[in-house]
Amino acid sequence: MALVNLESVWKSYKKGRDRVEVLNDISFRVNSRDFVALMGPSGSGKTTMLNLIGGLDRPTSGVVTVNDLVLNNLSSGKLARWRSESIGFVFQFYNLLPVFNARQNVELPLLLTKLGRKQRKKNAALALDIVGLSDRARHTPARLSGGQQQRVAIARAIVADPKILVCDEPTGDLDRSTATEILRLLQILNQEHDKTIIMVTHDPKAAEYAKRTMLLDKGKLVSRLIQPDVEAEVEA
Amino acid sequence: MVVIGIGGVVAVLVALLSMATGLTSVFTSSTDPYRGVAVRSGATGELSSNLGLDEANIVSTLDGVELAAAELFVIADIPKKATNTAANVVVRGVSEDSYNIRPELELVEGRRTEPGKNEIIVGTKAQEEFIGLNLGDIVELREFTWTVVGTFEADGSSIESEIWGDLSNVQSEFRYEGGITSIRLRLTSPSLIKGLAESIKEDPRLQVDLHSEQDWYKKSLQDNTRLIKIFALIVGIIMSVGAVFAALNTMYTAVASRTYEIATLRAIGFGGGPVVISVLVESLILAIFGGGLGALIAYLAFNGFTVSTLDSTAFSQIVFDFNVSPFLISLGIVVSVGLGMIGGFFPAIRAALLPVTAALRGE
């Protein structure tokens, strides 16, 4: 059973008088514990697809099912609640709140849970530990490097223990070696913590860390590249 | 936002001060250096003065006195239009010379009172503020009724808030037989007043102080306007503090949103000076505009607005108009310039000290 299932999804926006077709009859599945890279040129609809899976946006037509739940019909309140429980987001520009320190940023999603104050603090510390930033817990984003900020963002994404991580160009703003660290971290989360990861990138090197890569162009899936070595691992 | 904040301050400040100005003009508008007021020694108001007609006769014969009028100042209760509750009005018993001494008094309606009749003429301000003082109305003052036979104006001075009747009638009906409270004098020369005051003081027949009209009203003026002025000052200061914060806020925001432009200017070689000046000038223009707007609002809303309050020296109602004078309007503008300067200064300094490279990088 697929964890994420897109069936003949169309998405168009109004731009002035014109209608822009962004996604064009997309059908796509992601299984549990998969690590998918979505590639494609700018404007190909990668981020839109990611937003649909993350429940930030709704398709014009077609069905988006995640974990047996059809997202199309959910009210925005239910969708928000679902996001807080099921999805972790990682963005290109980290999107940390500048007034809060690292631990507080990580703790944010837990404010929506019923956890007590101490438990929240503990979970946030644990998440920071996983991304290797325990010693920077009290630093505000301004005092952290880009790579460190992205680690905090990843900690924030996993702190509520969602099944799926949705990453939009997580290494887009980082240099090569830092990017590698972040990608390794994602890989660990995928392999050791059983997170299903869907990552948008236009960096082929980044895509290599995924188990498989999908290519989008002009709103259509053009191919499904499967890394042979990963496939072998899966089969074994 | 600078405009609104400073406009609010200036409007309130000008409105409050226009009240003080209006009240001031009541006591100063028609003082005449030729005129003097004689009251019982030590009295600070006509309320606490009492003299006899014999004293008036002595004073009128002194050298330098051109005209002398004995007057009796009493108080009566009449309901105010605004509240329908009784308030004190001055009733002045006057002699023929009272009119001659005050040429500014002008009948606008009816005629003067006839001696021996219970007739009164009413100041326009009193008429405006109190119930039942129109021409032909019959008014009950104390036990007796009086007929309004005339209405007068007097250059906006305090007597416009008074009711005038014939001295002997007021004396008998208000039970002050033979009593007066002041002697109004007109001298042949203003310079005589000091000497005359001294000779009156030394005269063993008289227990009288002579004041120049100006000095006489000065005390009433101070008593009545001091509180308003202090009040206007306190309110003005507190509001100004609030407005400065608002102005600072706006200008800091303006500087922040233009960080990039300012940095670019600095990068291509403009010094800190022009940047400071441009921010200051902007703040000043906004402030002056706000100040002008505030003064205009105060003018439109309050100029000529009539109110009455208790004249604490005479313990009676004094009616006056708010007066938004050109002086107050310019004062309002000056205040707004001051506030604009303060509000623009710190943001201007910040703009000048902006680290150029960081600003260009968009940090």
Added chain:
Amino acid sequence: MTIFGFLIKSMFRRKLLVTLSMLSLTTAFLLFILLRSVAVLFSGDVIDVPDVRMQTNSKYAMIFPLPHRYGEEIAAVEGVLAVTFASWFGGTFREGDTSAMTFAVDPSTYFEVHENYQISTEHLEAFLGLRTAAVAPEAIMYRYDLEVGEKVPVTSSIYPNTNGEPWTFDLVGTYRSENESEAAFLPFLFHYEYLKEASGESDVGWYTFTIEDPDKATEIAQIVDSKFENTADKTKTMTESQAFRNMMEQFGDISLMMNGIIGAVFFTMLLLTANTMIHSYRQRIPDLAVLKTLGFSDGKVARYMIFESLLFCTSSAAVGIGIAVATLALIGPYLPSGFVLIVTWNTLFWGTCIAVGLGLFIGLVPAFSANRLVIVDALHAR
């Protein structure tokens, strides 16, 4: 971190902007309290004396004297307990000052009628025992720096001494009232007999008397006034608090004026603060989008904006009101006598209402926009 801590912290994202706005709102509430206290004074509501005390004045104006013999006649009215009288002396303690509350009274009955005035037996006996004796309330002692045992010079424009010198009284004691509103209006008291001897005055200013049953106040007032209806000195009798209110009304509608200023101040503040809030909101659109992404619902984010605006307004109000109350307490003793500025519960109630109303109103626009904020657009707006 708690939700509350989170909200406070995120409110101060633009520290300078928010702090400056809070300060200007604080001054608005400071003004509100000060202006209201002035309005309350002139509405006459500051005084809250027992309704068993009534006052008989001349019908024509409070300043006109009444005959000395009226006292006995008032005492004879059924339901009247004790009668005393006083005369306004209009004394000043310092050159050029406005006149202070100085009354010539009958010492023995005065304290009987004003039974809530507290004076030690020792001081009262000293007062009764000496013709030139006087007692002063604490407010006057403090303001004019007087001490018990001193000879106090007092000038009066109504009763000037024939030689032009000030009157001299032996200050033998002090008294007070537990009733805070009354305390500031307490007069300097001396023997009427002394005044009578020295000036030949034979009338008195007004009568004050206590009655058994406050519900009969109107009835008794009518009986008293009807007694003197056919004399030359007609009277007007009412409760002391009503008389005070009438006196204050003579100053005109100060209350209306104060409310006008308050209105202008808050209208200005409404615009200024709303502007700040909207500005602060705009700056935080990306943050709000992140919150929504993390699963904070539309309603929650909107409520946070309202809460923030409420917090902003109520905390500014609390600080402003606090400063005002402290200021009034500090300057109280330096104000002219009879100038009592107090903060009533009514004032505090309206202050709170304005703070909450302002907070809700100002929070509306940001809350509404935050509610409608589309995550995808907002994230891209960065």
